[in-house]
Amino acid sequence: MRDKPQLPGHIQAAIDRNLARQNRDAFGRPADSAGATWEGRDLSGPGIDGSTNPLHAFDTDDGLADDAWTKVSQDLIDGNADEKDVFKVLEKIRVFAAVVPTVAETSHHTHVNHNGHEHTVESDKESDVALVSLTSADGRGALPVFTSIPKLTAWYKEARPVAVWMPRACLSAVDEGNELVVVDPGATLTYVVRRPAVYALAQQQQWTPAYEDVQIAQELSELTDLIPGLAQLAMAPGRGVATQTTDGTVVAGGGAGPELALVATPNDPSDTIGNKLMLSTLQTLIADQELLAQRADTVEIMLGSTG
Structure with missing residues (x-):
């Protein structure tokens, strides 16, 4: 009988840390934070805003721009809409934030070769993801968001899209210290949402220019x-x-x-x-x-x- 293969130490350590952080019920089974076991749990049911997934609002999302955004942006270009009209649409649409992988922890291993020389090998122990952010011309932080996945990948092909309601994206922008949110950078129409409107969206309040x-x-x-x-x-x-x-x-x-x-x-x-x-x-x-x-x-x- 062959021995069970051993995982690399840093991978096994990460698994052990995750297992140690898991909540468990009185019988030691994996459970939620309230101690209710996951085993046998029924998560079916009606979803949010037409989704078939009760835990996810974007289960049926095709990744394309919302029709309301397509219309208001064209109306803006044609001179038939203003900033207030755009704000009303931004209150209700889904956008995509761009995230990229980052290294959360790095390990260093020293090896000695056959000549007796030491060399250090650097390897990733843990990885994470981070929101992509920009710096505006006046030095302020800006969070880019995209109304469709094609617009995101055209702008930064290595980034991964995360679907989020625009007010939630604005809240994340504020949490990250950004005063501006840039909608569709690099697209035919790039629209900047300034600080007062960003704060209003984040707090789901009304806004007047x-x-x-x-x-x-x-x-x-x-x-x-x-x-x-x-x-x-x-x-x-x-x-x-x-x-x-x-x-x-x-x-x-x-x-x-x-x-x-x-x-x-x-x-x-x-x-x-x-x-x-x-x-x-x-x-x-x-x-x-x-x-x-x-x-x-x-x-x-x-x-x-x-x-």
């Missing part, structure tokens, strides 16, 4: 009388709200640049020195506006014209 936020406008209106030389302060979409498709079509939403423009109209456009002081004072005062900091991703100040 900063340039349409009435409460921000009310807060800023109180600053007008405090700034010498300022006649009027207005809000408008920032230059970074718009983006372009790969064929150069300008799209009014999904850009990564400044979200909110504050247009400061002076009492005297010809007073160059006075207007510089006005803009400097405005910049100092808005830095202390907590609501603005929370609801506006990035702000640019522009000098308006009285003409």
Whole structure:
């Protein structure tokens, strides 16, 4: 009778660690965290959102883009939708996060060859997976997500897709320290979801673009009388709200640049020195506006014209 083959030590050690962490019932059988044995358990039943698997919402997922996303992205390109319309779709769709394998623990073994020379061999003891993340032009972290598997593999063929609801993806982005979520990088339309919208999706709350936020406008209106030389302060979409498709079509939403423009109209456009002081004072005062900091991703100040 042949002896049972021996597994490599690091593999056997990993198996032993996993077995040691398993929950067991009173009779020593594998069980869940409540001590209920897995043996004989019936996991059949109706699934989530049409799935046949009660534990998985994406059992029947074909890996293609959701029809709602296809429609709203085309409407955005055609000028028939805006950022609010896109947000409403993102609240409800499945996306794919990209993960790659990583080494969680490495072992080093020293060997001596026949000449008496030592050399070290490095081998993986444990592996894990990690979310792929990006760094935006302004240095902030960004989580890429994809509306379909083909778009993910076209962007990074070594990555593996993990299906997740968009709000859950945004929650993971926040947990990982990312302020932005980039939808379909490298595709015809790449759409950037900025920090306030990411946070709103993660918390499943409503969101209004900063340039349409009435409460921000009310807060800023109180600053007008405090700034010498300022006649009027207005809000408008920032230059970074718009983006372009790969064929150069300008799209009014999904850009990564400044979200909110504050247009400061002076009492005297010809007073160059006075207007510089006005803009400097405005910049100092808005830095202390907590609501603005929370609801506006990035702000640019522009000098308006009285003409």
